[in-house]
Amino acid sequence: MRNPGTTPSTRTAAARQARKPLPAAAVAALCALLVAGCSSSGSSSGTGTGAASGGKVTLTVGDYGTFGYKEAGLFDAYMREHPGITIVEHTVQQESDYYPALQTHLASGSGLDDIQAVEVGRIAQVVKKQANKFVDLGTAAGVDKGAFLPWKSQQATAQGGAVIGLGTDIGPMAICYRKDLFQQAGLPTDRAEVAKLWQGDWAKFLDTGKQYQAKAPAGTFFTDSAGGLFNAVVSSSPLQYDDASGKLDYKNSPGVKAAWDLSTSAIQAGISAGLKQFDTPWNQAFANSKFATVACPSWMTAIVSDKSGPANKGKWDIAAAPSAGNWGGSFLTVPKAGKHQKEAAALAAWLTAPAQQAKVFTSVGNLPSTTGALSRPEVQGAKLDYFGDTPTGQIFAATAQSINPTVIGEWDGLVKDALTNGALLSIEQHQSDPAKAWSTAVKEIDDKVSD
Amino acid sequence: MLDEAVPATAPGGRRPAPPPPRPWRTRLYRWDLKASPYLYVAPFFLCFLAFGLFPLIYTGWVSLHSVDLQTSDQMQWRGFGNYTRMLHDDLFWNALRNTLTIGLLSTVPQLLMALGLAHLLNYRLRGRGFFRIAMLAPYATSIAAATLVFTLLFGRDYGMINWALGHLGLGPVDWEGGTWSSQIAISVIVTWRWTGYNALIYLAAMQAVPHDLYEAAALDGANRWQQFRHVTVPSIRPTILFTVVVSGIGATQLFGEPLLFGGGATGHSGGAAHQYQTLGLYLYDQGWYAFHLGRAAAVAWTMLLILLAIGALNLALVRIRRARKGS
Numbered sequence: 001m002r003n004p005g006t007t008p009s010t011r012t013a014a015a016r017q018a019r020k021p022l023p024a025a026a027v028a029a030l031c032a033l034l035v036a037g038c039s040s041s042g043s044s045s046g047t048g049t050g051a052a053s054g055g056k057v058t059l060t061v062g063d064y065g066t067f068g069y070k071e072a073g074l075f076d077a078y079m080r081e082h083p084g085i086t087i088v089e090h091t092v093q094q095e096s097d098y099y100p101a102l103q104t105h106l107a108s109g110s111g112l113d114d115i116q117a118v119e120v121g122r123i124a125q126v127v128k129k130q131a132n133k134f135v136d137l138g139t140a141a142g143v144d145k146g147a148f149l150p151w152k153s154q155q156a157t158a159q160g161g162a163v164i165g166l167g168t169d170i171g172p173m174a175i176c177y178r179k180d181l182f183q184q185a186g187l188p189t190d191r192a193e194v195a196k197l198w199q200g201d202w203a204k205f206l207d208t209g210k211q212y213q214a215k216a217p218a219g220t221f222f223t224d225s226a227g228g229l230f231n232a233v234v235s236s237s238p239l240q241y242d243d244a245s246g247k248l249d250y251k252n253s254p255g256v257k258a259a260w261d262l263s264t265s266a267i268q269a270g271i272s273a274g275l276k277q278f279d280t281p282w283n284q285a286f287a288n289s290k291f292a293t294v295a296c297p298s299w300m301t302a303i304v305s306d307k308s309g310p311a312n313k314g315k316w317d318i319a320a321a322p323s324a325g326n327w328g329g330s331f332l333t334v335p336k337a338g339k340h341q342k343e344a345a346a347l348a349a350w351l352t353a354p355a356q357q358a359k360v361f362t363s364v365g366n367l368p369s370t371t372g373a374l375s376r377p378e379v380q381g382a383k384l385d386y387f388g389d390t391p392t393g394q395i396f397a398a399t400a401q402s403i404n405p406t407v408i409g410e411w412d413g414l415v416k417d418a419l420t421n422g423a424l425l426s427i428e429q430h431q432s433d434p435a436k437a438w439s440t441a442v443k444e445i446d447d448k449v450s451d
Numbered sequence: 452m453l454d455e456a457v458p459a460t461a462p463g464g465r466r467p468a469p470p471p472p473r474p475w476r477t478r479l480y481r482w483d484l485k486a487s488p489y490l491y492v493a494p495f496f497l498c499f500l501a502f503g504l505f506p507l508i509y510t511g512w513v514s515l516h517s518v519d520l521q522t523s524d525q526m527q528w529r530g531f532g533n534y535t536r537m538l539h540d541d542l543f544w545n546a547l548r549n550t551l552t553i554g555l556l557s558t559v560p561q562l563l564m565a566l567g568l569a570h571l572l573n574y575r576l577r578g579r580g581f582f583r584i585a586m587l588a589p590y591a592t593s594i595a596a597a598t599l600v601f602t603l604l605f606g607r608d609y610g611m612i613n614w615a616l617g618h619l620g621l622g623p624v625d626w627e628g629g630t631w632s633s634q635i636a637i638s639v640i641v642t643w644r645w646t647g648y649n650a651l652i653y654l655a656a657m658q659a660v661p662h663d664l665y666e667a668a669a670l671d672g673a674n675r676w677q678q679f680r681h682v683t684v685p686s687i688r689p690t691i692l693f694t695v696v697v698s699g700i701g702a703t704q705l706f707g708e709p710l711l712f713g714g715g716a717t718g719h720s721g722g723a724a725h726q727y728q729t730l731g732l733y734l735y736d737q738g739w740y741a742f743h744l745g746r747a748a749a750v751a752w753t754m755l756l757i758l759l760a761i762g763a764l765n766l767a768l769v770r771i772r773r774a775r776k777g778s
Contacts, residue, residue, distance in 0.1 A: 106521070276716055280603065281607055429628030451743075
């Protein structure tokens with residue numbers, strides 16, 4: 001074919017000789033190629049590390065948002081202490097992207113990182129359905145179960161007593177507010193006085209919002225989003241989406257009802273900027289000073305400082321919320337599919353130990369979930385550079401003490417998302433009727449949580 | 452392959468009086484002749500079996516079960532339950548409607564623009580090669596990168612498009628929030644990405660149109676627009692049909708653009724009120740957000756059936772045209 005000028009006779013002889021082994025060889029080569037292609041994409045974690053035969057081990061850590069380990073220099077410190085170990089972090093910006101991917105990897109048993117973070121809104125689901133896919137960290141070397149806040153470790157404990165997740169941080173909630181905007185709207189700016197404006201009652205928070213909006217600087221809103229307000233109110237309720245036994249019961253929950261009524265009134269009063277939390281426009285709105293308050297769990301301080309930027313440094317302050325609550329917080333787990341479970345468990349234990357949690361807090365603001373770290377002087381006395389002289393450590397550690405442990409359930413994340421990013425956002429964007437938005441969301445949730 | 456095989460049988464197969472008769476060798480040889488072609492094409496078909504047909508059939512099997520992604524080793528027989536549930540779900544019909552409207556909004560302008568562009572590029576232009584490559588650039592850009600940039604452009608508060616509209620005295624548009632605005636925005640992304648690709652396909656077809664047709668048309672006094680309508684378009688009709696089918700398939704499966712357009716929080720639901728949830732997103736929302744793999748598989752099969760229906764319609768149209776021509 002390539003050379004039509006060749007004479008037929010020599011060509012046939014040559015071809016006959018050459019052709020016999022050729023198909024077999026070609027097929028073998030192709031198969032080898034295919035197999036190689038499949039296997040290399042199949043097991044991404046742990047390959048190419050030269051296995052654990054006393055050589056080097058690469059541990060991968062999958063997480064989302066800002067866990068603060070890199071920022072606090074913890075990975076580098078651990079690698080210095082353990083020369084045989086290399087740590088690679090795989091970070092996804094949003095948890096709502098991260099969790100479906102984690103589930104796909106768990107289902108296929110490949111592509112998993114040695115350590116995988118799980119958010120509190122999902123941990124109940126993982127504990128209930130997938131405990132057998134994770135290493136019991138309660139019995140792993142270097143883990144001190146008693147160090148964690150009891151309710152925190154309880155959330156990651158499976159029925160048989162296996163602890164499948166070690167608590168990283170908790171999210172005691174306060175309110176971050178802009179001093180300059182408050183002043184322009186004629187509101188007090190001192191954090192004690194601000195806290196008094198709404199002390200004890202979320203309805204007062206709404207009233208303050210109306211007061212602000214009446215004299216608001218042009219183009220600004222009192223708060224960022226109705227969804228954020230909703231989450232804040234639900235977080236401070238003793239019972240949230242589930243009844244006392246952990247069964248989904250959001251329709252009859254007084255906490256959900258109060259939060260819904262309050263946030264829909266906030267939309268109607270025009271005090272919400274109508275943004276979608278954690279989305280790009282929301283990030284941009286921080287830098288452009290579009291809203292004066294945001295419900296502020298301790299981990300939110302990292303976002304506030306990062307997104308508001310240097311131009312707004314010193315303008316934010318933090319006041320106590322109308323009532324104490326916990327919003328968010330995460331766990332580190334070790335999937336059984338990992339190749340270096342022992343090393344991974346040791347790393348997870350080290351990262352969640354009090355000394356390291358304290359370091360994370362002082363560098364990015366994620367509040368420790370161990371009692372030991374919470375009482376450390378460097379946590380209690382911590383101040384975040386971005387927030388000036390605000391005693392962040394004191395405010396959040398004090399809130400952490402007054403959190404009432406709540407019941408969490410397997411559908412919390414899904415219900416929260418459908419109500420905030422679905423129903424409430426559709427009211428903000430489409431001026432939907434709140435009653436109709438609620439019934440649409442209920443229909444959708446009921447359909448999704450049924451088999 | 453042919454020019455090797457034909458002479459090999461003719462002189463080689465009937466060589467008179469072979470010294471030691473080696474029947475096994477002849478048999479092997481004959482077997483080789485017959486089997487080799489199949490072996491050569493086997494890799495493709497093995498791949499197709501493993502990665503095309505098997506998943507297709509297995510998806511159909513899964514769609515008859517209730518399967519949770521988190522415990523995917525347990526399957527419960529459900530018959531056609533997943534399909535009846537889907538047909539009673541408002542969100543499915545909403546997604547079907549959105550897929551259709553976004554499909555029309557993106558495909559029609561896209562193909563018309565591609566035709567026009569191809570026609571212009573078919574003239575002798577200075578820097579023709581540059582324009583042709585430039586048109587293919589959007590196609591070579593990753594969906595994620597393109598969509599993220601467009602999402603910024605279409606931002607409600609700080610997007611460039613609203614900024615430009617503001618200068619024209621028009622109010623800001625909440626592109627992602629509105630129903631039509633979000634669908635138009637997504638269609639713009641799709642159109643931007645695929646127009647150049649289709650234009651190149653048209654261009655290739657146009658270059659195969661015999662030049663004397665244009666000359667004859669010009670002699671008859673046809674201007675360029677008339678030449679385009681009466682010479683170019685009829686000549687490349689099969690190509691146009693091809694692009695319509697391919698774009699139709701692409702529109703039915705639209706997924707990446709709306710997902711990324713909405714971002715992490717509302718991408719899977721296609722907006723707060725599902726205003727741009729396509730069938731692909733509906734499938735993803737059910738399967739990878741609520742973890743109902745069986746339901747997702749049912750949606751996937753429904754999408755396949757829709758595509759087959761489109762294909763059948765296309766075939767029917769071609770047949771009708773041919774029959775008319777024949778009569």
